[in-house]
Amino acid sequence: MEQKITALRERFAFALSNVADPVALEALRVEYLGKKGLLADLMQSLRELSGEGKKQAGQFINALKNEVEQTIRSAAEAQQKAELDKLVNGAKQYDVTLPERTLHGSYHPISLVQREVEHIFVTMGFTVEEYPEIVDDYHCFEALNIPKHHPARDMQDTYYLNNGQLLKTHTSAAQNAIMRKYGAPLRAIFPGRCFRNESIDACHENTFFQMEGIMIDRDISIANLIYFMKTMLSEVFQQDIKVRLRPGFFPFVEPGFELDISCLICGGEGCPSCKDSGWLELCPCGMIHPRVLEMGGIDPNEYTGFAFGLGLTRLAMMRYGVKDIRDFNSGNLRVLAQFT
Numbered sequence: 001m002e003q004k005i006t007a008l009r010e011r012f013a014f015a016l017s018n019v020a021d022p023v024a025l026e027a028l029r030v031e032y033l034g035k036k037g038l039l040a041d042l043m044q045s046l047r048e049l050s051g052e053g054k055k056q057a058g059q060f061i062n063a064l065k066n067e068v069e070q071t072i073r074s075a076a077e078a079q080q081k082a083e084l085d086k087l088v089n090g091a092k093q094y095d096v097t098l099p100e101r102t103l104h105g106s107y108h109p110i111s112l113v114q115r116e117v118e119h120i121f122v123t124m125g126f127t128v129e130e131y132p133e134i135v136d137d138y139h140c141f142e143a144l145n146i147p148k149h150h151p152a153r154d155m156q157d158t159y160y161l162n163n164g165q166l167l168k169t170h171t172s173a174a175q176n177a178i179m180r181k182y183g184a185p186l187r188a189i190f191p192g193r194c195f196r197n198e199s200i201d202a203c204h205e206n207t208f209f210q211m212e213g214i215m216i217d218r219d220i221s222i223a224n225l226i227y228f229m230k231t232m233l234s235e236v237f238q239q240d241i242k243v244r245l246r247p248g249f250f251p252f253v254e255p256g257f258e259l260d261i262s263c264l265i266c267g268g269e270g271c272p273s274c275k276d277s278g279w280l281e282l283c284p285c286g287m288i289h290p291r292v293l294e295m296g297g298i299d300p301n302e303y304t305g306f307a308f309g310l311g312l313t314r315l316a317m318m319r320y321g322v323k324d325i326r327d328f329n330s331g332n333l334r335v336l337a338q339f340t
């Protein structure tokens with residue numbers, strides 16, 4: 001009997017050394033400790049014995065049973081720990097701060113608003129024009145009735161390039177070229193990215209988008225300007241938009257205005273986005289100065305026109321309730337993903 005017990009102990013030790021995973025370990029447990037397992041068999045064979053021998057053999061078998069139980073329990077714990085270590089070490093290979101791979105592409109909110117406004121103006125007979133971001137002094141200033149040393153240049157903290165060209169500070173920089181290209185009558189919008197050397201905060205950026213529009217024809221008046229702006233804004237916001245016109249000065253319009261809309265983020269009560277005024281400056285505009293028409297090759301005695309410089313970035317903030325202008329250029333995919 002003693003031999004049998006020793007043989008089983010050795011057999012178990014060997015079998016255990018070949019166990020590779022939790023499934024095999026469980027099989028081993030059943031094989032030895034199960035109701036019809038090897039240890040149960042051994043217990044059965046006690047019946048062949050009697051007296052002191054039986055008692056001793058019984059104690060040996062019980063000792064082996066305890067040993068097997070204990071060993072299997074420790075082996076299971078070791079396996080669990082190894083599994084956990086593997087997971088933890090595996091996780092270290094990933095940068096958990098990376099954006100998830102499953103992100104789908106989305107349009108930038110400014111692109112979305114731009115398309116919307118383009119669509120509205122196209123249905124009103126405007127064409128959509130493109131113009132470079134790098135321009136010359138003539139188009140950005142001179143042709144807009146802003147001669148050298150004119151104080152209005154100070155308003156536009158310009159980024160100059162080494163070759164004398166500059167990053168366009170406003171989409172008005174395209175007015176002259178478009179007038180020359182098409183002549184009058186003319187209805188065109190030209191969206192574009194603009195740059196100004198400004199310090200950045202929740203409502204100022206050095207890089208922002210505008211959409212310029214000009215309409216030139218016989219007998220164009222301020223009434224036409226107001227009509228087009230109100231129609232467009234009410235379409236964009238799908239509600240009747242409150243606007244106000246304040247006098248504004250720009251050398252290329254006469255008269256010139258600032259068109260404000262009531263802040264849609266705070267409902268006019270005042271918040272950081274509207275500098276607590278309840279109004280957002282959205283769209284400087286005015287009647288095109290006769291000299292600008294002239295420089296564009298259009299006879300100011302025959303034609304008049306209006307121009308506006310819609311702040312597309314501002315418009316996107318209002319449209320989507322974005323409180324901080326810096327979010328637009330942050331490159332944060334989690335911001336953009338909201339606009340899929």
Ligand code: PHE
Nearest residue numbers: 170172250284285307308309
């Ligand atoms: N270009 C002007 C600016 O950005 C805005 C403007 C456009 C004003 C058209 C009047 C007419 O400051």
